[in-house]
Amino acid sequence: MRFPEDVPVLTDGVVTLRAHTADDVEPAYRICQDPVMQQWTTIPVPYRHEHAVNFLTEVVPNGWRTNTMWAWAIEYDGRYAGTIDLGDGEGGVGEVGFAVDPEVRGNGVMTRALKLAVRYAFDGLGWERVIWRAFVGNYASRRVAWKVGFRGLVTIPGGGRARGVRKDEWVASVGRDDELEPQGIWWTVPVLEDGGIRLRALRDSDAQRVMEACSDERTQQWLSGMPSPYGLDEAAGFIASRPDAAASGEAVAWAIADAAGDELLGNVSVFGLKNRIDRTTGEIGYWMHPDARGRKVMSTAVELVIAHAFRPIEDGGLGRRRLILRCADVNTASAHVAEANGFTRVGNERLADPRRDGTYDNLLTYDLLATD
Numbered sequence: 001m002r003f004p005e006d007v008p009v010l011t012d013g014v015v016t017l018r019a020h021t022a023d024d025v026e027p028a029y030r031i032c033q034d035p036v037m038q039q040w041t042t043i044p045v046p047y048r049h050e051h052a053v054n055f056l057t058e059v060v061p062n063g064w065r066t067n068t069m070w071a072w073a074i075e076y077d078g079r080y081a082g083t084i085d086l087g088d089g090e091g092g093v094g095e096v097g098f099a100v101d102p103e104v105r106g107n108g109v110m111t112r113a114l115k116l117a118v119r120y121a122f123d124g125l126g127w128e129r130v131i132w133r134a135f136v137g138n139y140a141s142r143r144v145a146w147k148v149g150f151r152g153l154v155t156i157p158g159g160g161r162a163r164g165v166r167k168d169e170w171v172a173s174v175g176r177d178d179e180l181e182p183q184g185i186w187w188t189v190p191v192l193e194d195g196g197i198r199l200r201a202l203r204d205s206d207a208q209r210v211m212e213a214c215s216d217e218r219t220q221q222w223l224s225g226m227p228s229p230y231g232l233d234e235a236a237g238f239i240a241s242r243p244d245a246a247a248s249g250e251a252v253a254w255a256i257a258d259a260a261g262d263e264l265l266g267n268v269s270v271f272g273l274k275n276r277i278d279r280t281t282g283e284i285g286y287w288m289h290p291d292a293r294g295r296k297v298m299s300t301a302v303e304l305v306i307a308h309a310f311r312p313i314e315d316g317g318l319g320r321r322r323l324i325l326r327c328a329d330v331n332t333a334s335a336h337v338a339e340a341n342g343f344t345r346v347g348n349e350r351l352a353d354p355r356r357d358g359t360y361d362n363l364l365t366y367d368l369l370a371t372d
Contacts (some may be wrong), residue, residue, distance in 0.1 A: 002065070004061075007019035015112040027079070028052045029049050070087075070125070072117070074100065074113045076109045081101045082098065084096065084099075092127050096130050098144075118130050131171065134170050135167045149179055149181050151178070187273070194304055197257070202254075210239065215231070222328060256268055265291075270284055270320075280319070280321040281320060283326070284323055302337055322370070326366070329362040329364050335364060344366060348365075
């Protein structure tokens, strides 16, 4: 193919994919200084001006001429906003890569660009499947892929490499006959606030308080599945795992924080949201930092979560019709939280809740219906 003459212009009326020009060198160079871009892509670091010149004037044109890479400039609001490319394609299967200007993130630009490129891969290049890859933790890229219908997400330990360092990698794909729409639900974590309590997403800076709470003797007693000993690494791992639970539709977790100082007081979550038998239920779980006990913090937090869980999905809630809460029969503090929030005790499983010392307690089950 000739460059730029044979490069097809693709547009949805808002975003346009076009051939790169010499005018794109400066904005491309600027975009590649972005720390987020450097963190999640394989571009050289430091990224020099000659790197941008070489990529846009040598690598991109040669890709079109040799039918090995098909790269477009993304144009939005009349200016260059990033690059998207298709590569390989042998056997009707190829890969897509993309990067967008941080100044336009959050406007749906990359989602639109990805749909245009994927459609061209199927209709213009005759591919049967497009593969997306990203380093584990790049939730922005994962969300774009999810919005465009990529599915079958797997994690490959050490599957990616950037500047000589192996990294864990996410991989998903979309087929020619697949709908280019989200598959499943990606839950958001809204801020909920009342009674001096704020529920918000967990942050890396919460790790110390999470460690203190989860290494506490009472927390360790009632949550026997929790690691022991519980250190900062375990706390960081817990915090890092919560976005994945939301992205996969499994659970939503909140840090319980003091509304005034925003210090973490505990954690509350709704999980079991992808129950294969009944996806209208959810289970509430929680733990508390020892210095927050006895202040009705958890009762208030659970009350906020209940309202959000019963709110319809179209109104931003979880769309549940029934919530479950379980605790050992001798865990009177946890039972009080359930009863204070109107849960009804519906079951008592004998010696079903294991303790770390090898003993078992009876396990109480409470439930609450949206109609209660």
